[in-house]
Amino acid sequence: MTTIHPAKITKVLPESIAAEIGFDAGDAIVTINGTRPRDLIDYQFLCADEVLELEVLDATGKTHHIEIEKDYDDDLGLEFETALFDGLIQCNNRCPFCFIDQQPPGKRSSLYFKDDDYRLSFLYGSYLTLTNLPEKEWQRIEQMRLSPLYVSVHATEPDVRIRLLKNNRAGQLLQQLKWFQERRLQIHAQVVVCPGINDGKHLEQTLRDLTSFHTGEIPAVASIAVVPVGLTRFRPQEDELTPVTQQKAQEVISQVKLLSQEFRQKFGSSVAWLADEWFLIAGEELPSEAEYEEYPQIDNGVGSIRLFVKQFTHAAQKLLPPKVSPHRKLTWVVGNAVEKAFQPILKQLNAVEGLEVNMRALYSDYWGQNISVTGLITGHDLLFHLKGQDLGEGILLPNVMLKHGELIFLDDMTVEEVAHQLNTEIFPVAGVEDLINTCINS
Numbered sequence: 326m327t328t329i330h331p332a333k334i335t336k337v338l339p340e341s342i343a344a345e346i347g348f349d350a351g352d353a354i355v356t357i358n359g360t361r362p363r364d365l366i367d368y369q370f371l372c373a374d375e376v377l378e379l380e381v382l383d384a385t386g387k388t389h390h391i392e393i394e395k396d397y398d399d400d401l402g403l404e405f406e407t408a409l410f411d412g413l414i415q416c417n418n419r420c421p422f423c424f425i426d427q428q429p430p431g432k433r434s435s436l437y438f439k440d441d442d443y444r445l446s447f448l449y450g451s452y453l454t455l456t457n458l459p460e461k462e463w464q465r466i467e468q469m470r471l472s473p474l475y476v477s478v479h480a481t482e483p484d485v486r487i488r489l490l491k492n493n494r495a496g497q498l499l500q501q502l503k504w505f506q507e508r509r510l511q512i513h514a515q516v517v518v519c520p521g522i523n524d525g526k527h528l529e530q531t532l533r534d535l536t537s538f539h540t541g542e543i544p545a546v547a548s549i550a551v552v553p554v555g556l557t558r559f560r561p562q563e564d565e566l567t568p569v570t571q572q573k574a575q576e577v578i579s580q581v582k583l584l585s586q587e588f589r590q591k592f593g594s595s596v597a598w599l600a601d602e603w604f605l606i607a608g609e610e611l612p613s614e615a616e617y618e619e620y621p622q623i624d625n626g627v628g629s630i631r632l633f634v635k636q637f638t639h640a641a642q643k644l645l646p647p648k649v650s651p652h653r654k655l656t657w658v659v660g661n662a663v664e665k666a667f668q669p670i671l672k673q674l675n676a677v678e679g680l681e682v683n684m685r686a687l688y689s690d691y692w693g694q695n696i697s698v699t700g701l702i703t704g705h706d707l708l709f710h711l712k713g714q715d716l717g718e719g720i721l722l723p724n725v726m727l728k729h730g731e732l733i734f735l736d737d738m739t740v741e742e743v744a745h746q747l748n749t750e751i752f753p754v755a756g757v758e759d760l761i762n763t764c765i766n767s
């Protein structure tokens with residue numbers, strides 16, 4: 326039996342109901358209308374009411390009972406320390422390509438924590454495998470209609486999926502998809518391609534099996550992302566994995582493109598998309614913007630380069646002035662995988678009189694990669710490539726290099742530490758408007 330902890334508040338939004346009542350950061354909600362919320366999903370569900378009776382613990386440990394009358398859909402305006410008040414559901418697989426196992430030893434213990442939690446999948450779109458759910462959690466997914474979920478499929482043939490996840494429970498995927506279909510619930514799928522294990526005919530079988538669930542008004546499989554396996558220099562020696570070569574990337578691109586064409590004719594949608602990384606490894610042009618449809622797998626690196634360039638061009642028309650004064654010189658750090666694709670952006674920034682932006686497209690020495698996507702560049706890599714160089718007024722740092730909501734890189738270095746060692750300022754930028762505004766506002 327897991328313990329449900331009181332939901333600790335970290336932020337009270339100004340002018341919210343909670344601020345009016347006098348909630349403070351550090352308070353914790355114990356019950357809402359007599360029920361202890363397990364997680365943010367319960368919290369949101371229980372708060373969708375007109376009268377709330379809350380049991381609250383303040384920071385000194387004193388209990389308060391508070392009654393709130395509000396409109397049914399009014400939000401209280403609270404943020405919590407965590408989304409899960411009863412702890413994470415842990416992963417019970419042993420995938421050889423697991424990124425957590427491909428990190429160097431000796432870091433903070435939370436970096437080695439493997440979650441496989443349907444609640445994080447529903448709330449934030451993280452991927453889960455469905456191998457660790459007891460019956461009561463399946464019932465909760467059904468009753469609360471927690472859809473869509475994001476599922477790491479990798480392969481639909483039971484023996485291939487069991488081999489990849491190293492878990493005998495991994496062979497039930499097709500029955501589980503049927504379960505979603507019968508309840509009109511949806512998933513987005515991802516397939517991490519490991520050459521020699523789930524590529525070739527296995528990949529074709531997987532995509533055909535998955536698209537057989539892309540039928541009806543609410544297709545159980547809404548979309549599929551095909552992603553290349555990512556390997557680092559810290560992986561175990563004898564892990565049966567082979568890196569994706571340029572030739573393998575070209576082969577997978579042709580195979581999936583052909584299948585997507587067939588799916589488009591059959592379903593009116595490609596259903597399966599290749600992650601941008603395939604095209605970068607293969608040295609091929611990215612697909613056109615229209616091919617990504619509604620960008621259903623954008624957070625999985627499918628179409629994110631095309632979308633970023635498009636959003637930039639759009640925002641630049643509105644926000645980019647002809648001239649800045651005084652003169653500004655900045656360094657924009659990105660992964661070397663996007664060096665070519667981002668040239669149009671660089672050109673537009675440098676067309677502004679008085680603005681000089683130098684792109685530094687880096688590979689990751691930390692992970693031991695020759696081609697790196699921006700999200701994998703670490704604090705170590707910045708120091709490795711940029712120490713002692715003229716960086717102008719500072720570094721424009723895409724915030725995809727940082728852990729969600731924190732100023733910490735994947736290797737646990739802080740932005741402050743790196744800025745100090747490089748003797749420069751670091752400006753984290755979130756998206757195109759932030760990038761433009763940071764460039765033009767001195």
Ligand code: SF4
Pocket residue numbers: 416417418419420422423424425439440441454490
């Ligand atoms: S399911 Fe995810 S977290 Fe678990 S071993 Fe596989 S890759 Fe790692």
